Amino acid sequence: MLNHKLSPAGGWSEDVDREVETTVRAPVFSVVMPAHNAEAHLRDAVESVRAQTFPDWELLVADDASSDGTGALVEALASEDSRIRVLRRNVNGGPAKARNDAIAASRGRFVAFLDSDDIWYPAKLERQKAVFEDEAPALVFSSYERWDVQTGRRQAVPCPREIAYDDLLFGNVVGCLTAVYVSVQRNTFFLPGGAGRMMVPNPVGEERHHGMAPAQSERVAGVGVGLGA
Numbered sequence: 001m002l003n004h005k006l007s008p009a010g011g012w013s014e015d016v017d018r019e020v021e022t023t024v025r026a027p028v029f030s031v032v033m034p035a036h037n038a039e040a041h042l043r044d045a046v047e048s049v050r051a052q053t054f055p056d057w058e059l060l061v062a063d064d065a066s067s068d069g070t071g072a073l074v075e076a077l078a079s080e081d082s083r084i085r086v087l088r089r090n091v092n093g094g095p096a097k098a099r100n101d102a103i104a105a106s107r108g109r110f111v112a113f114l115d116s117d118d119i120w121y122p123a124k125l126e127r128q129k130a131v132f133e134d135e136a137p138a139l140v141f142s143s144y145e146r147w148d149v150q151t152g153r154r155q156a157v158p159c160p161r162e163i164a165y166d167d168l169l170f171g172n173v174v175g176c177l178t179a180v181y182v183s184v185q186r187n188t189f190f191l192p193g194g195a196g197r198m199m200v201p202n203p204v205g206e207e208r209h210h211g212m213a214p215a216q217s218e219r220v221a222g223v224g225v226g227l228g229a
Contacts, residue, residue, distance in 0.1 A: 027083070029057040029125055030108030030183065034098030036064040038116035039073055046077050046084070048119035054126040060105055061116075062087040062098035070116075103183075112180040120177070128180050139181040141174045 031049055035042055042061075049059050061074045061084065071088070078084040087102060095115075103111060110132065114120060128140045146155045159173055 024107075026107040026109070027056050027058045028054070028108060028129070029110050029112055029180070030103075030106030031057055031059045031112045031114055032099050032102040032106065033059060033061045033114050033116055034064055034095040034102070035061055035066065035070050035074065035116040036092060036095070036098070037066045037068045037070060039066075039069040041117040042070060042073055043077065044119055045114060045116050046074075048121075049114065050081060051122050052120065052125045053123050054129060057083060057112075057125065058106070058108060059084045060087060060102040061085070062102045063089065064095070064098040065089050065092040106183065109183060110180050111183045113176050115177060118177040124178075125180075132180075132182070139174075139179060141180070142178040144175045144178050 033045065033049075038045075046059065046061070049057065059081075061078075063071050063074060063086065065088075074084075074086055078086050085105070087098075087105060089098065089101070099113065110129070112125065112128075124142075128142065131137065131140045141159060143159045144157050146157060147153070148155075157175060159175075159178070163173060
């Protein structure tokens with residue numbers, strides 16, 4: 001388990017030797033999960049990542065100054081699976097900052113997003129990896145389902161097969177829990193993060209930005225199958 005804490009300069013600092021860390025083989029996917037007072041749902045979200053049929057991933061859980069049992073729970077989960085990395089912030093900065101810091105610490109070829117109160121279906125990463133290999137888009141997203149926890153009712157949220165930048169000027173069709181993008185190969189749209197990283201704006205419009213940034217110059221592909229909820 002790689003453990004991180006907030007440095008005085010405001011970024012994430014690692015409680016590991018950086019020279020040692022660079023020898024660790026980079027995973028195919030980096031999964032970014034912000035968490036603030038997420039104890040009630042965090043285990044389900046993490047277990048949905050662990051249940052993926054494609055196992056080559058790292059999960060970066062950014063504990064955004066939680067005051068409940070989130071910190072202890074994520075530590076326990078990380079002790080069970082070396083693919084889980086824990087980041088901590090002493091002052092709450094909101095989900096956009098937590099996502100950005102996790103992105104900055106990520107090592108994967110692809111960066112995926114999952115909030116701590118959402119889940120993925122088991123074939124999610126495998127299906128999206130196949131689209132990257134077959135079609136070489138900059139970003140892949142998918143349909144998903146909305147669950148009403150009180151009634152148990154599920155509502156499908158479909159996605160188009162492909163979107164363009166102009167489509168996103170009038171609304172967002174990219175569900176955050178479904179978005180996966182190429183982390184280091186297309187630097188042209190990774191501003192303002194730079195260095196091969198697409199950072200999300202803070203805080204307004206952060207989810208729509210996942211699709212808008214790459215859609216300006218690259219192809220964005222949809223998978224018309226529900227892959228999460």
